[in-house]
Amino acid sequence: MAFGPFLFLALLEGTVMAAVLALTAIGLSLVFGVMRVVNVAHGEFFMLGAVTAWFVTHYLPFPPAIGWLAALLIAPLVVGAIAWLADVFVLKRLKYDPEATIVATIGLLYILQQTALTFYGPDARPVEPPFNLRLQFPWFGYSGYKLFVVLAAGLILLGVWAFMTRTKAGLVMRATQVDMETARAFGINVDRVYAGTFALGAALAAAAAVLIVPIQQAHYLMGHDPLLLSFIVVIIGGLGSLRGTLVAALIIGLSDGVISMFFSPTLAKIIATLLVALVLVFRPQGLFGAKT
Amino acid sequence: MTKEVFGLSPSRRAVLKGAGAGLLAAGFVAPVWAQSAPIKLGFQLHRTGIGAAYGRWYERTAQAALKVINDGGGINGRPVEILFEDDGTDPKRGAEVVEKLVSQAGCDLVFGPLFSHVVIGTAPRAAELKVPYLVCSEGYHVASGMLNRWTMQPGITDVRAQVSSMAPWVLANLGKKVTMVFPDYAFGHDHRDFFTAAVEAGGGQVIAQVAIPPTETSFTRYMPQIPADTEVLYHVMVGPAVLTFVKELGEFYGSGARPEIFGFIDSLEAVDTASPGLEFLEGTHFWEGHNRVKQADASDHETAYRAAVGVDDNGASISDAKDVSTYAHMFSVWETLHVIKAGMEASGYQSTADRQKFVEAVEAMTDMPASLAHVQGDKRFNGKTHQVFGHQFISKVEGGKLIRAHTTSLEDGMYPDAVDYTTQSF
Numbered sequence: 148m149a150f151g152p153f154l155f156l157a158l159l160e161g162t163v164m165a166a167v168l169a170l171t172a173i174g175l176s177l178v179f180g181v182m183r184v185v186n187v188a189h190g191e192f193f194m195l196g197a198v199t200a201w202f203v204t205h206y207l208p209f210p211p212a213i214g215w216l217a218a219l220l221i222a223p224l225v226v227g228a229i230a231w232l233a234d235v236f237v238l239k240r241l242k243y244d245p246e247a248t249i250v251a252t253i254g255l256l257y258i259l260q261q262t263a264l265t266f267y268g269p270d271a272r273p274v275e276p277p278f279n280l281r282l283q284f285p286w287f288g289y290s291g292y293k294l295f296v297v298l299a300a301g302l303i304l305l306g307v308w309a310f311m312t313r314t315k316a317g318l319v320m321r322a323t324q325v326d327m328e329t330a331r332a333f334g335i336n337v338d339r340v341y342a343g344t345f346a347l348g349a350a351l352a353a354a355a356a357v358l359i360v361p362i363q364q365a366h367y368l369m370g371h372d373p374l375l376l377s378f379i380v381v382i383i384g385g386l387g388s389l390r391g392t393l394v395a396a397l398i399i400g401l402s403d404g405v406i407s408m409f410f411s412p413t414l415a416k417i418i419a420t421l422l423v424a425l426v427l428v429f430r431p432q433g434l435f436g437a438k439t
Numbered sequence: 440m441t442k443e444v445f446g447l448s449p450s451r452r453a454v455l456k457g458a459g460a461g462l463l464a465a466g467f468v469a470p471v472w473a474q475s476a477p478i479k480l481g482f483q484l485h486r487t488g489i490g491a492a493y494g495r496w497y498e499r500t501a502q503a504a505l506k507v508i509n510d511g512g513g514i515n516g517r518p519v520e521i522l523f524e525d526d527g528t529d530p531k532r533g534a535e536v537v538e539k540l541v542s543q544a545g546c547d548l549v550f551g552p553l554f555s556h557v558v559i560g561t562a563p564r565a566a567e568l569k570v571p572y573l574v575c576s577e578g579y580h581v582a583s584g585m586l587n588r589w590t591m592q593p594g595i596t597d598v599r600a601q602v603s604s605m606a607p608w609v610l611a612n613l614g615k616k617v618t619m620v621f622p623d624y625a626f627g628h629d630h631r632d633f634f635t636a637a638v639e640a641g642g643g644q645v646i647a648q649v650a651i652p653p654t655e656t657s658f659t660r661y662m663p664q665i666p667a668d669t670e671v672l673y674h675v676m677v678g679p680a681v682l683t684f685v686k687e688l689g690e691f692y693g694s695g696a697r698p699e700i701f702g703f704i705d706s707l708e709a710v711d712t713a714s715p716g717l718e719f720l721e722g723t724h725f726w727e728g729h730n731r732v733k734q735a736d737a738s739d740h741e742t743a744y745r746a747a748v749g750v751d752d753n754g755a756s757i758s759d760a761k762d763v764s765t766y767a768h769m770f771s772v773w774e775t776l777h778v779i780k781a782g783m784e785a786s787g788y789q790s791t792a793d794r795q796k797f798v799e800a801v802e803a804m805t806d807m808p809a810s811l812a813h814v815q816g817d818k819r820f821n822g823k824t825h826q827v828f829g830h831q832f833i834s835k836v837e838g839g840k841l842i843r844a845h846t847t848s849l850e851d852g853m854y855p856d857a858v859d860y861t862t863q864s865f
Contacts, residue, residue: 153663160660269491270709271679279715281693287662288693363656366679368488372656407660413652 152286153408161404163293166300169396170355171373172380173307173389174348180387181324181344184243187252189352190374191259192230196222196353197274197365198267204274211275218274219357223350229259230349234342243341256370263367276361296358303354304393311389320344324387379419383426385436395434477520478513478788480779481540481549483561488528489653489678490554492709493765496748497551497575498523500769503747504776507811514783522546530560537561541570547791550775551575553768554677555626562586569865571798573779575771577601579629582826584858588865591801591825594775595728595768596818598629600852604831605726606637608845613699613724614670615643620661621675623650630675630703651684653677658684662691665698675703682710689719700724704731704834704841708765711755713839720836724844727832729815731766732840744773744814753840770815777812778804795865802861819849823859828852 175189200218207214233255241247280291311317323330323340331337352373363369380399384391399419406415426433482501485494505521513519522544526536533552540546548571552558555578562580565572566587574581574592579599581592609617617638621627627650635645649664658680665672676684685706700723712720730737731754733745748769749757756762778801786793786800802822809817818829828849834841 156659156663160657164657264487269487270495271492271682273682273714275715281690283693283695286695288690288695289659290687290690363683364679368679369656404660408663412655412660 149286152284154405155284156287156289157405157408158401159289159293159404160408161401162297163400164403165397165400166297167355167359168373168376168380168400169304169393170300170358171352172377172384172392172396173304174351174355175377176381176384176387176389176392177351178345178348179381180389181320182238182243182341183245184238184248184345185245185252186345186348187249187374188233188255188259189252189348189377190370190372191256191263192226192349192370193352193356193373194263194365194367194370195226195229195259195349196356197360197363197369198263198367199225199353200357200360201267201272201274201365205272212277215274215277215357215361219354222357223353226353227346227350231342231346234345238345239338239341260367260370267365267367269367271364271366273364274360290362292361296362299358300355303351307351308389316343376419379423381433382423383433385433388433388435391433391435475517477518478515478783479544479546480519480521480776481537481544481546482521482523482551483526483533483536483540483549483557484523484551485528485553485557486523486525488526490528490557491679493553493768494525494528496709496765496769497553497772500748500772501551501776503749504773507747508776508780514780515788519780526552526557526561528554528557530556533557533561534564537564537568537570537572541568545791546570547788548573548779548794548797550779551772553577553771555580555629556624558590559585559625562590565589569794571794571801573775575768575775576626577629577768578626579633580625582821582824582857584824584860586825588825588860588863589798591798593778593801593804593820593825593827594773595771595827596829596831596852597826598626599633599854600826600828601726601728601831602630602634603637603854604847604851605833605845606634606643607641607851608833608847609671609673609701609724610638610641610643613701616668616670617643617645617673618647618649618665618669618671618698619645619673620649620651620665621673622653622677624653626677627653627675630673634673651676656680656683658687659691662688669698672698672700673702674700674706676706681706681708682714685710685720686714686716689716692719701833702726704728704767708767709763711761711763712836712841721839723836725834725836725841726767727834727841727843728767728829729770730832730834730841730843731764732834732842734843738809738814740809740811740814743811744770748773774813774815774818778807781812798865817849821856823861824856825860 171193178184178186199222203218203221204214207217237251238248241251276292282289282291319335319340323337327337380395381392384395403415484498501521508519524536524540526533537549540549550573552574553576555576558574558576559580562572566589572590575594577595577598579597580586581590582597621630631648638645647666649661651661702725704725704727733752750764751757754764754766782797782801786796788797804820807813807818816830818827820827831847832843833845835844
């Protein structure tokens with residue numbers, strides 16, 4: 148394949164990856180930003196989203212397009228509710244102590260993973276995409292659904308941005324992020340903000356999974372890669388900085404697409420990890436993180 | 440006061456003697472009693488992890504074969520039991536599973552694993568425990584001499600024999616310039632090394648080799664590595680993402696020009712060939728170890744086997760048409776269990792003390808005629824390399840179904856021995 152089309156395909160793949168990554172990582176970043184909790188179970192919320200999407204599309208008697216849309220609504224709600232419960236029954240009881248919550252979310256990771264294994268099984272199961280459209284370029288074909296994923300992820304991210312900047316709930320969350328004690332002094336119910344933030348973060352991961360599941364398949368071990376990549380993105384972008392997370396997702400997604408294609412996917416992972424190391428050494432707060 | 444028992448007053452020494460004699464007698468009696476105790480076979484099962492689709496069907500196949508064997512009087516007149524233990528398709532757990540099955544559960548031998556990294560990780564432990572380890576992994580690692588005297592592969596042909604037997608047909612019918620796509624671990628490396636060698640020996644050329652990590656979930660990024668002048672695309676993929684791989688391959692070529700495609704059914708095991716997005720496979724070819732779709736000339740044994748494992752004529756579960764089997768591989772479990780029966784009966788196997796005799800009895804096996812014990816077809820076992828050789832099938836997708844187009848002979852896959860395990864000590 149000639150250089151031009153080659154680069155074009157690499158950029159297409161990179162954009163899809165960046166979009167999904169941004170959606171997954173923004174949830175992780177939000178949870179850390181507001182709650183100062185490093186959520187190691189974030190990848191499992193992603194996996195639960197995909198598994199829920201399979202259950203919804205499999206058991207509700209809708210055609211694929213409607214079933215998928217239903218999954219896009221139901222999966223984030225279900226996963227958000229599970230996260231809410233995890234916050235109320237686990238994290239709150241640990242008083243959000245940073246070390247204790249890391250260990251607790253590691254435990255949560257295994258509980259969620261094994262629960263999925265028990266009730267969903269060890270198989271990878273496909274979810275039908277809402278539509279089958281293949282774009283035929285002169286050099287190669289490409290899935291129209293993948294481009295739709297980019298669009299949908301963009302819309303959801305726009306929604307998150309509007310929620311954070313234009314609504315009262317968003318204002319309350321930002322206030323809690325800046326100073327939890329002052330927020331409490333002003334009568335903000337911080338417990339509810341925390342539970343809501345944790346649920347929102349998980350719901351975003353679940354939404355990303357519903358977008359990706361027609362491309363991949365729902366599998367109980369699928370949470371590992373998104374978790375790793377989300378951490379890479381969030382560390383590079385600056386923990387808690389939403390803008391940084393977006394920029395880092397674009398950098399990692401596009402560079403992964405291009406490097407994977409022109410060299411090898413393994414090299415792309417090596418470079419991303421190296422980038423994390425460099426950021427941690429020279430700019431520990433991340434590209435857009437505030438110094439603390 | 441002295442206690443009287445039946446008018447005797449036993450001294451402490453007499454009581455101890457009596458107890459000792461009782462113990463001795465019990466010791467002598469025990470083996471006689473144990474003959475009716477079941478033979479315990481350990482099954483190292485990929486119930487979870489990346490091999491789960493295979494594991495589900497391997498368990499069903501083993502249960503079906505077990506029923507046939509027990510209904511026929513068991514082994515050496517004793518009933519047979521199988522203990523299944525999940526290894527998570529993980530090499531580290533593989534060794535632990537064998538340890539547990541042998542040391543704790545007291546299994547007579549262990550069999551059943553497929554994934555080559557698990558087999559390679561587990562075989563040394565089996566040798567340390569001196570327990571027969573019968574694998575169904577296709578890897579060349581058994582016949583290459585990499586493993587040990589306790590590890591044998593009597594149920595399925597290895598990759599080296601498979602690919603070298605089919606290469607001439609591929610070169611003659613599909614094209615000479617080949618690009619290979621394979622998983623980047625031992626099993627894929629066997630494909631890479633031996634198919635490349637066979638293609639070059641046949642006057643063809645492998646123009647690119649694309650290695651993909653077996654845990655990969657997205658494949659489009661690898662496809663530009665397939666050169667445009669490729670005449671035959673050779674693909675083999677494993678793991679939970681195989682459907683994604685084949686779908687993305689279809690998206691990549693779309694309605695444009697594409698090379699001939701020759702795939703290993705591994706890329707579609709447990710996946711319906713009529714899934715949406717796979718229409719492009721029409722007219723492409725697949726290797727099959729055993730034909731998933733019941734062929735017109737299916738033997739009676741084949742029909743009986745299909746019914747016993749609960750698979751319909753399309754290769755899916757009788758109870759759920761969406762639950763597609765790993766038909767091309769799972770016969771190996773059935774046949775291995777029958778080889779175990781034959782080996783144990785030939786060696787007069789009684790207890791774990793006879794494990795060595797069992798290995799020697801299997802090593803002495805040669806021709807295995809097609810029968811209910813060998814449902815995939817006749818085979819020849821090489822006792823020196825611990826490897827069996829069988830027929831391979833090349834099928835073409837016609838109307839969404841795999842129809843057999845070519846059958847290789849046993850001789851097509853034979854290669855010179857690389858090892859003589861029978862000269863190694865136990």
